[in-house]
Amino acid sequence: MAKGIVTFEQEKCKGCNLCVEYCPKHILYQDKKEFNEAGYNIIKISNPDLCIGCAFCAIMCPDSVIKVEVVDS
Amino acid sequence: MTIKYQKTKGLTDKPLTYCPGCTHGISHKLVAEVLEELGVLGKTVGVASVGCSVYAYEFFNCDMQQAPHGRACAEATGIKRVLPNHIVFTYQGDGDLASIGIAETIHAANRGENITVIFINNAIYGMTGGQMAPTSLIGQKTTTSQEGRQASIHGNPIKISEIFSQIEGVAYLERVALYDPKHVISAKKAIKKAFEYQIAKKGFTMIEILSSCPVNWGMNPIDALKWVEKEMTKVYPLGVFKDKGDIYET
Amino acid sequence: MSKLLMKGNEAIALAAIKGGVDAFFGYPITPQNEIPEYLSKYLLEQNKVFVQAESEIAAINMVYGASGAGARVMTSSSSPGIALKQEGISYLCGSELPCVIVSVMRGGPGLGGIQPSQADYYQATRGGGNGDYQVLVYAPETIQETIDILKESFDIADIYRNPVMILVDGLIGQMMESVELDKPKKNRKILKKDYTTCGTDFHQGGKNVINSLFLDPVKLEAHNHHLYEKYQMIKKQETQVETIGLDDCQYVIVAYGTMARITRSAIKSLKEKGIKVGMIRPITLWPYPKKAFELIPKSCQGILCAEMSMGQMLDDVQISNKGRFPVAFFGRVGGMVPEPEEIVDAILNFDQKVVD
Numbered sequence: 001m002a003k004g005i006v007t008f009e010q011e012k013c014k015g016c017n018l019c020v021e022y023c024p025k026h027i028l029y030q031d032k033k034e035f036n037e038a039g040y041n042i043i044k045i046s047n048p049d050l051c052i053g054c055a056f057c058a059i060m061c062p063d064s065v066i067k068v069e070v071v072d073s
Numbered sequence: 074m075t076i077k078y079q080k081t082k083g084l085t086d087k088p089l090t091y092c093p094g095c096t097h098g099i100s101h102k103l104v105a106e107v108l109e110e111l112g113v114l115g116k117t118v119g120v121a122s123v124g125c126s127v128y129a130y131e132f133f134n135c136d137m138q139q140a141p142h143g144r145a146c147a148e149a150t151g152i153k154r155v156l157p158n159h160i161v162f163t164y165q166g167d168g169d170l171a172s173i174g175i176a177e178t179i180h181a182a183n184r185g186e187n188i189t190v191i192f193i194n195n196a197i198y199g200m201t202g203g204q205m206a207p208t209s210l211i212g213q214k215t216t217t218s219q220e221g222r223q224a225s226i227h228g229n230p231i232k233i234s235e236i237f238s239q240i241e242g243v244a245y246l247e248r249v250a251l252y253d254p255k256h257v258i259s260a261k262k263a264i265k266k267a268f269e270y271q272i273a274k275k276g277f278t279m280i281e282i283l284s285s286c287p288v289n290w291g292m293n294p295i296d297a298l299k300w301v302e303k304e305m306t307k308v309y310p311l312g313v314f315k316d317k318g319d320i321y322e323t
Numbered sequence: 324m325s326k327l328l329m330k331g332n333e334a335i336a337l338a339a340i341k342g343g344v345d346a347f348f349g350y351p352i353t354p355q356n357e358i359p360e361y362l363s364k365y366l367l368e369q370n371k372v373f374v375q376a377e378s379e380i381a382a383i384n385m386v387y388g389a390s391g392a393g394a395r396v397m398t399s400s401s402s403p404g405i406a407l408k409q410e411g412i413s414y415l416c417g418s419e420l421p422c423v424i425v426s427v428m429r430g431g432p433g434l435g436g437i438q439p440s441q442a443d444y445y446q447a448t449r450g451g452g453n454g455d456y457q458v459l460v461y462a463p464e465t466i467q468e469t470i471d472i473l474k475e476s477f478d479i480a481d482i483y484r485n486p487v488m489i490l491v492d493g494l495i496g497q498m499m500e501s502v503e504l505d506k507p508k509k510n511r512k513i514l515k516k517d518y519t520t521c522g523t524d525f526h527q528g529g530k531n532v533i534n535s536l537f538l539d540p541v542k543l544e545a546h547n548h549h550l551y552e553k554y555q556m557i558k559k560q561e562t563q564v565e566t567i568g569l570d571d572c573q574y575v576i577v578a579y580g581t582m583a584r585i586t587r588s589a590i591k592s593l594k595e596k597g598i599k600v601g602m603i604r605p606i607t608l609w610p611y612p613k614k615a616f617e618l619i620p621k622s623c624q625g626i627l628c629a630e631m632s633m634g635q636m637l638d639d640v641q642i643s644n645k646g647r648f649p650v651a652f653f654g655r656v657g658g659m660v661p662e663p664e665e666i667v668d669a670i671l672n673f674d675q676k677v678v679d
Binding site (some may be wrong): 085114115116117118127130131134135136137138139140141144146147148149150151152154155156159176177180184 | 345346348372374376377378380381382384385386387388389390392393394396410413414418520521522523524525530531532533534535536545
């Protein structure tokens with residue numbers, strides 16, 4: 001059961017991959033086949049159930065593309 | 074469900090004009106979050122400088138002034154002297170602060186102006202296409218030091234935090250970096266402290282942020298952050314260089 | 324009203340306070356040091372702002388910041404220092420910020436000398452900063468006129484959202500005359516400043532930005548046209564000139580500031596010799612009072628442009644003349660201040676002084 005829920009504003013993503021690199025659970029990846037209006041390959045979550053809600057992805061995102069919510073325990 | 078992290082109200086809706094993975098975006102977020110959390114956005118005036126961050130006046134959600142290259146600290150002085158109870162900050166790169174603006178920056182610090190300076194040190198001139206900065210490292214290849222920076226003709230990298238730590242008017246001075254989440258969180262704490270010292274009228278505060286320039290360094294954003302971690306911190310060690318003490322003392 | 328015997332620079336400082344200055348930023352340079360010195364005492368006594376900046380460049384940028392934040396601001400300097408301020412003046416005009424700049428001219432170019440001069444006419448009216456912009460430039464001839472204009476200049480700067488320059492020379496700055504500081508000034512309507520960066524809590528309508536950057540050329544062109552519409556209004560409403568004895572004159576002398584005062588004595592001497600000479604004394608150098616030249620009668624034999632320079636106002640004299648009369652030039656430079664007899668001689672030997 002995921003502790004955290006991550007949503008991306010894909011149209012604002014610049015495909016820099018910092019979120020992918022710094023996710024401690026390695027559940028983010030860049031989809032090389034899909035891209036947004038600006039032409040950047042967007043980021044997807046491979047296994048959302050493993051998200052611990054640390055928000056490292058959102059902390060590193062230079063464009064404030066990511067929102068992280070945590071399930072109340 | 075609680076929101077753990079979302080875009081701060083301290084930034085406007087305008088999409089940032091920075092390169093993918095450029096740490097300007099992270100620095101902007103941290104300053105904006107701190108101003109929002111301190112509840113001072115409505116009485117803050119920021120000064121945008123000249124460099125990649127020239128459009129900072131579009132991104133911060135508070136009154137902003139645009140300064141000529143290097144002059145941000147003089148402009149901030151003018152603003153703060155006539156609005157002494159407002160929060161005033163500058164956001165400057167290494168060309169703006171350490172090259173053309175070094176006199177204005179040193180003297181604002183020396184007068185102990187109650188302003189907060191956010192100094193983005195990415196060891197290069199980004200906006201103009203990758204020329205050498207006063208902060209470029211020895212051996213670093215740039216468009217105006219194509220064989221690599223040599224001390225004999227270019228001088229050595231200028232260590233701003235070390236120099237400013239000698240100045241009496243400086244109340245808080247810390248060098249931070251953004252190369253992983255732990256350091257980003259730590260950088261935010263430093264920025265918050267700097268603004269808290271301004272609110273307490275302690276004097277001049279500055280946070281030097283070791284930043285990346287993936288495009289002009291010729292690296293991808295992740296490798297660029299690793300270069301900050303491995304190479305820049307050798308020349309620019311992280312840490313607190315000046316702290317005038319407990320802000321709650323009377 | 325009681326009069327005081329006062330040095331020019333001191334009167335400038337006190338007139339600024341009477342004009343409502345909130346903040347002064349400056350740097351020492353001869354021959355205007357009494358201005359920052361007096362303000363350093365008087366402004367702090369009134370809990371207002373005084374900063375001796377680290378340079379003239381820093382000072383003009385402090386002016387920019389404080390003006391953008393809504394304050395009435397002034398700086399002062401002399402020729403080489405005004406040269407340093409050119410970048411800041413361009414930015415102030417481009418960002419539409421009001422301020423008052425006092426320039427006390429000395430000999431140049433370069434480090435030059437410290438004696439009086441009028442060799443910054445080009446610097447003041449043609450600008451040394453980049454881009455299309457204008458500064459409203461006043462050239463008073465007496466300390467009293469300097470006081471009266473300076474007091475009003477803060478209002479004028481606010482109305483037009485533009486820098487105003489008071490251009491005097493070292494003689495006016497250093498001499499002493501009896502003056503009244505409290506003559507009433509013209510009542511002008513000044514709107515509340517809604518554009519200033521005083522914090523979004525303190526004004527309406529979202530955040531305010533003070534800026535001169537317009538990367539979109541369509542927007543930058545429109546901005547330039549907007550500035551020039553403003554300058555057209557200033558030309559219509561603020562041009563000032565004094566004309567003396569033009570009616571049936573044989574010659575006209577065009578002079579401003581200290582040179583105009585010397586010219587008055589020369590005109591008296593020439594009258595005693597039976598030569599009728601009139602004077603056109605521009606009070607605003609920009610906008611230049613071109614229309615005054617239309618008052619010169621056909622009987623006039625020539626126009627003498629008299630300046631303490633190698634001939635900078637000469638261009639505007641020739642433009643305003645439109646080829647109607649021969650134009651001659653008399654000048655002293657390097658800090659040399661002429662005697663009235665030299666101007667008398669110039670008129671008596673007019674033909675030798677005619678320029679192409």
